[in-house]
Amino acid sequence: MPKFKVPEVTIERLSIYLRAIKRLNEENILSSQELANLLETSDGQVRKDLAYFGEFGVPGQGYKVGKLKKEIRHILGLNTTWGMALVGVGNLGRALLIYPGFKRNEFEIRAAFDKDPSKIGKVWQGVEVQDVENIPQILPLKEIKIGIITTPASAAQEVADKLVKGGVKGILNFAPTRISIPKEVKLKNVDLSMQLENLSYFLNKRSQIRRQK
Amino acid sequence: MPKFKVPEVTIERLSIYLRAIKRLNEENILSSQELANLLETSDGQVRKDLAYFGEFGVPGQGYKVGKLKKEIRHILGLNTTWGMALVGVGNLGRALLIYPGFKRNEFEIRAAFDKDPSKIGKVWQGVEVQDVENIPQILPLKEIKIGIITTPASAAQEVADKLVKGGVKGILNFAPTRISIPKEVKLKNVDLSMQLENLSYFLNKRSQIRRQK
Numbered sequence: 001m002p003k004f005k006v007p008e009v010t011i012e013r014l015s016i017y018l019r020a021i022k023r024l025n026e027e028n029i030l031s032s033q034e035l036a037n038l039l040e041t042s043d044g045q046v047r048k049d050l051a052y053f054g055e056f057g058v059p060g061q062g063y064k065v066g067k068l069k070k071e072i073r074h075i076l077g078l079n080t081t082w083g084m085a086l087v088g089v090g091n092l093g094r095a096l097l098i099y100p101g102f103k104r105n106e107f108e109i110r111a112a113f114d115k116d117p118s119k120i121g122k123v124w125q126g127v128e129v130q131d132v133e134n135i136p137q138i139l140p141l142k143e144i145k146i147g148i149i150t151t152p153a154s155a156a157q158e159v160a161d162k163l164v165k166g167g168v169k170g171i172l173n174f175a176p177t178r179i180s181i182p183k184e185v186k187l188k189n190v191d192l193s194m195q196l197e198n199l200s201y202f203l204n205k206r207s208q209i210r211r212q213k
Numbered sequence: 214m215p216k217f218k219v220p221e222v223t224i225e226r227l228s229i230y231l232r233a234i235k236r237l238n239e240e241n242i243l244s245s246q247e248l249a250n251l252l253e254t255s256d257g258q259v260r261k262d263l264a265y266f267g268e269f270g271v272p273g274q275g276y277k278v279g280k281l282k283k284e285i286r287h288i289l290g291l292n293t294t295w296g297m298a299l300v301g302v303g304n305l306g307r308a309l310l311i312y313p314g315f316k317r318n319e320f321e322i323r324a325a326f327d328k329d330p331s332k333i334g335k336v337w338q339g340v341e342v343q344d345v346e347n348i349p350q351i352l353p354l355k356e357i358k359i360g361i362i363t364t365p366a367s368a369a370q371e372v373a374d375k376l377v378k379g380g381v382k383g384i385l386n387f388a389p390t391r392i393s394i395p396k397e398v399k400l401k402n403v404d405l406s407m408q409l410e411n412l413s414y415f416l417n418k419r420s421q422i423r424r425q426k
Contacts, residue, residue: 007254008411009222015410041220076410077417092308099305100366100389101406106413146412153313169419170412176313186415188408193314195401196359197228197289198221199383200319202399203358204290206382 010049011076013039017049018072026066035063078106083144085111085168087159088151089119089129092174096150097125110142115155132162139166146170153177223262224289226252230262231285239279248276291319296357298324298381300372301364302332302342305387309363310338323355328368345375352379359383366390 020038021030032043032050039046050056050063056071057063073079084102086093086109096102097109103125113132114120122129130138138144147163149156149171156175163171170186173179181187233251234243245256245263252259263269263276269284270276286292297315299306299322309315310322316338326345327333335342343351351357360376362369362384369388376384383399386392394400 011411011414012407014414015404015407018410019404075414075417077413078410080417082409082413082416090308091304091311095303095305095308096405099405101404102409104406107406107409145416146409169416172408172412184419186412186419188412190405190408191228191232191314192309192312192403193317193320194225194228195385195403196295196315196320197231197291198224199359199385199399199401200290200295201224201227201288203295203382204288204293206397206399 006052010052013041013045013049014072014076017046018069018076021065021069024065026064026069028065029058029062030065030068031062032057081105082107082146083110083142084108084146084148085113085135085139085142085144085163085166086127086148086150087113087132087135087163088149088155088175089114089116089122089124090150090152093148093150094124096148096174097127102148107146109148110144111138113159132159135159135162136165139163139168144168146172149173149175149179151175219265223265226254226258226262227285227289230259231282231289234278234282237278239277239282241278242271242275243278243281244275245270294318295320295359296323296355297321297359297361298326298348298352298355298357298376298379299340299361299363300326300345300348300376301362301368301388302327302329302335302337303363303365306361306363307337309361309387310340315361320359322361323357324351326372345372348372348375349378352376352381357381359385362386362388362392364388 016039032046036043036046053075056067084107086096089112109127112127112129113135114129115132119129120131145168147168149159151159153175156177157179160171160179160181164181164185173189229252245259249256249259266288269280297320299309302325322340325337325340325342326348327342328345332342333344358381360381362372364372366388369390370392373384373392373394377394377398386402
C-alpha cells in the first residue's frame with residue numbers, strides 16, 4: 001500500500017483499467033501505451049497511476065494482464081466479500097438489489113431496511129426488508145461494513161446515524177443531500193446527474209463546432 | 214471553447230467545482246488554493262483544469278464565484294434545456310423520473326418508453342409511457358437530443374438503435390452492457406458499482422493500516 005495519499009481519480013481509473021482488461025488473455029503483455037489506448041488516456045497517466053502502488057510492470061515490456069488484474073483487485077480490496085446493507089427499498093433501492101454490479105463475489109447485500117410498514121417483511125431478491133429501527137442491532141450480526149442509502153433526502157441523515165451506530169466503515173449515499181458522519185467512516189456521495197452534465201458538455205461543444213463551420 | 218482535447222476527468226471535475234461553489238456568495242473571490250481545499254484537490258490541478266478554457270481568473274487574486282459559476286455553466290452547456298427520453302420504465306427508470314438532478318431547468322424528460330403493454334399508457338411524473346416502437350417518430354417532434362437507457366442489458370442495443378434513428382446526439386446508458394452507436398453520437402456508460410469499488414479501496418487500506426499498527 002502506498003505511503004502517501006493517492007488521488008481519488010486514480011482509484012476511479014483503477015476500476016476503469018480493471019474493466020478494460022477484464023476480457024483480455026491473462027498471458028498478454030500490454031505496454032502503457034496500449035493500456036492508455038484502451039482507456040482513451042495517455043501512457044504518462046497510466047504509468048503515473050500505477051506507480052503509486054510500486055513497480056509491477058515488466059521493465060522494457062509492459063504489464064502482464066494476469067498480474068495487473070490481480071494487483072488492481074488487491075489494491076481495490078476486491079479479494080474479499082464486503083457485507084452490505086441497503087436502506088430505502090423504493091425504486092432506486094429495488095433497482096440496486098437486482099443490479100449485477102452489486103451482486104458479485106466481492107459485494108453482497110445481506111440486509112435491507114425501510115420504515116414503511118407495508119414494505120417491512122417483504123422479500124426482494126432473497127433479502128427480507130426489516131424495520132430501520134433494527135439497523136444498529138442487525139448489522140454486527142451479519143458482519144456488514146458498507147451501508148447504501150437510497151432513501152429520500154429528508155431521511156438520509158437519520159439513516160446514516162443508524163448505520164454508523166451499527167458499525168459500518170463506509171457509506172454509499174444516493175440520496176440527493178449532504179450528510180455528516182464521523183471522519184473515520186468513508187462517505188461516497190453518488191450524484192447521477194453528473195454524467196448528464198458531462199454529456200451536455202460534449203453535445204454543446206459539437207453544436208458550437210458545427211456553427212463555426 | 215478549447216481547440217485541443219479536454220480530458221473527460223476535467224469535465225467531471227467542472228461538475229464537482231460547480232456543486233462546491235453553488236451556495237457561495239456570487240461576489241466572493243476564491244484563490245485556486247481555496248477552491249482546491251473545497252474540492253480536496255491541489256491548486257495546481259484547479260489551475261490546470263480551468264486553463265483549458267482560457268483565463269477567467271482575476272490575476273493575483275483568484276476566481277470570482279459569480280463569474281466562475283457562469284463560465285462553468287456555459288462550458289458544460291447548461292444554459293439551455295436538453296430534451297430527454299427515458300427508455301425502460303422499470304425500477305431504475307422510475308427512480309430517475311423522480312430524481313431531482315434529472316428534473317432541472319437544464320434537463321427535461323419529455324418522453325418515456327417501454328415495451329411492456331401493461332406499462333404503456335401509464336403516466337409517471339406527468340410523462341406518459343409510450344411504446345418503444347414509436348421512439349424514432351416521437352423524438353424529433355419533442356426536440357429530444359438525449360436518450361437514457363434503463364432497460365435490461367438484453368434490450369439495450371435495440372433501444373440504442375432506435376434512439377439514434379430518432380436523432381439523439383447523446384446517450385446515457387445505465388444498462389450493464391456495451392452498446393455500439395455511430396461515433397457522432399456521444400455515449401456515456403454509467404456503472405453504479407464503480408463507486409462501490411472506490412469505497413472498498415478505502416476500507417481495505419484502513420484495515421491494512423490498522424493491522425500494521
